Amino acid sequence: MAKDPTSTSSITFQHLCYLLFAISALSSISFIYWSHCSTLCSCATDDSSTATSLFHRNQSLNLLTFPSALNHISFSSNPPPKLLKIALFVKRWPQRNLAGGLERHALTLHLALARRGHQVHIFTTTTSSSTNPNYPNVTTMRFHFTPPSPGGYLNQALAWQQFQTQNSSDKPFDVIHTESVGLFHGRARNISHLAVSWHGIAYETIHSDIVQDLLRGPNETRQSVLAERLAKVIEEVKFFNRYSHHVATSDHVGDVLKRIYMIPEERVHIIVNGVDETIYKPDSTRGKDFRREAGVPDNATLVIGMAGRLVKDKGHPLMFEALKQLSMEDENFKRDVFVLVAGDGPWGSRYRDLGPNLLVLGPLEQTQLAKFYNSLDVFINPTLRAQGLDHTFIEAMLSGISVMGTRFASITGSLIVDSDIGYTFLPTVDSLKKSLRMIFRDGREVLSKRGMVARNRAVQLFTATKMATAYERLFLCISKSTDRKNDKYDYCKYPLPWD
Ligand SMILES: *[C@@H]1O[C@H](CO)[C@@H](O)[C@H](O)[C@H]1NC(C)=O
Ligand SMILES: *[C@@H]1O[C@H](CO)[C@@H](O)[C@H](O)[C@H]1NC(C)=O
Ligand SMILES: *[C@@H]1O[C@H](CO)[C@@H](O)[C@H](O)[C@H]1NC(C)=O
Ligand SMILES: *[C@@H]1O[C@H](CO)[C@@H](O)[C@H](O)[C@H]1NC(C)=O
Ligand SMILES: *[C@@H]1O[C@H](CO)[C@@H](O)[C@H](O)[C@H]1NC(C)=O
Ligand SMILES: *[C@@H]1O[C@H](CO)[C@@H](O)[C@H](O)[C@H]1NC(C)=O
Secondary structure (H helix, E strand, C coil), X not given: CCCCHHHHHHHHHHCCEEEEEECCCCCCCCCEEEEEECCCCCCCCHHHHHHHHHCCCCCCEEHHHCCCCHHHCCCCCCCCCXXXXXXXXXCXXXXXXXXXXXXXXXXXXXXXXXXXXCEEEEEEECCCCCCCCCCCCCCCEEEEEECCCCCCCCCHXXXXXXXXXXXXXXXXXXXXXXEHHHCCHHHHCCCCCEEEEECCCHHHHHHHHHHHHHCCCCCCCCCCHHHHHHHHHHHHHHHHCCCCEEEECCHHHHHHHHHCCCCCHHHEEECCCCECXXXXXXXXXXXXXHHHHHCCXXXXXXXXXXXXXXXXXXXXXXXXXXHHHHHHHCHHHHHHEEEEEEECCCHHHXXXXXXXXXXXXXCCCHHHHHHHHHCCCEEEECCCCCCCCCHHHHHHHHCCCEEEEECCHHHHHXXXXXXXXXXXXXXXXXXXXXXXXXXXXXXXXXXXXXXXXXXXXXXXXXXXXXXXXXXHHHHHHHCCCCCCCCCCCCCCEECCCCC
């Protein structure tokens, strides 16, 4: 158990107390216990008190070998004494709020870094509406657009040329960040001050492939990618190693990168995604208003929400079937439970057929989405594809809403780590029905308590600020200009005087 970061986090979380194991690179003692107590928890109880007594601020951690998510460490929220010149390679820059996970990650993270004063140069593809995006109060962000390659990727030669121009003007880049394979490994190779963030790796997809094949109808043919998946994993194992530093966006992927992809531990860092905490936060008044506007009667006993693309691999056929069966089997469920569905896709109209308690709202802009979460008693994401880490769970948790999700390792290992936070189910109609019944039985009061626990975890770990400060310190640590002899601080150490 001691060496499994997932199991430690689930135990400690029951006590609302984060207790971590840190392997110190500098000492031959294998473990230093490090604990960070939330204001809500008293660490002076049983096993955690031992841990507290073993932690001395004098014994510093080495970030590069820290085995758990860097989100667990409290970095100072003040900008550091040294500001960086950062290059970001990303295939597409989000032009609107409705972008996918990888692009939203790039936007949230680099906007936060620019707001902290770092100089961010973004190398990305031109889109139909390519004007320089403008963000309030951000002056240190520059865009370098290039037309995409025929395959739709970032044109490596053109982007690299622009990078070189920037690298030789003013001052060279301190650090290079690529969102997934934005910068291909051929060019990334041998650059020591470079980090790649993975949002979905082939190994993760194998679980999803198994699930989707099991749910395949008798007349559907097996997906052809299935046979190629192992070869894809092996290919990744071979080329991932060429990137110097890796950021896993979930605890599970961190483990896979170290164990299965065999990347040396000091080059794998876990930073779980964060979302903008100034947008996603509890606001019951707005939630009530949203609920009313959506057409949920005041006497509804339970409001369930789902958001995202309403397509098959997001689990909507499964959810549809579970809701349909439950409303036939249980009159009370059918009458008292309302389901709000944000997003669009083929399953939208099918949900409408389930009756007047299913309200399909269409896609929502960020501010509307924030109200949507607040209108719910529980947020469900029945996804069958666990690649990267779904932002919607984090948004709901930050809003103080309990969550329910499929039992994929990224979800159970980083987000719904405990039944105090929410519910998990296996990707079968029966398991999903069982969880839905449990939610109905537990009711609004229990769900609201779980929502508070979810919020506490999210505020501690999954805010945009938390994510940005963790990346910032990692970038400082691997940055080119970090010269152990001449730099005043060793940014790979924690804590530093201002932490
Ligand atoms: C930490 O370091 C200071 C100064 O070096 C020392 O006085 C203090 O005793 C140390 N504390 C612990 C707990 O080792
Ligand atoms: C921009 O900065 C001004 C002055 O500091 C502040 O009043 C305003 O709220 C900021 N706007 C945003 C969107 O952060
Ligand atoms: C950027 O410029 C510096 C200084 O000229 C050089 O040492 C470095 O190799 C360049 N980086 C890349 C990736 O070309
Ligand atoms: C990377 O480094 C290795 C070993 O140091 C060397 O053989 C290889 O040519 C380098 N590759 C590039 C693209 O510079
Ligand atoms: C599967 O195909 C057979 C023959 O084409 C057809 O009779 C049957 O109704 C189909 N079943 C489903 C579930 O679509
Ligand atoms: C809520 O009110 C409606 C209309 O007044 C009524 O038909 C429905 O049965 C009520 N539901 C509950 C759970 O009391």
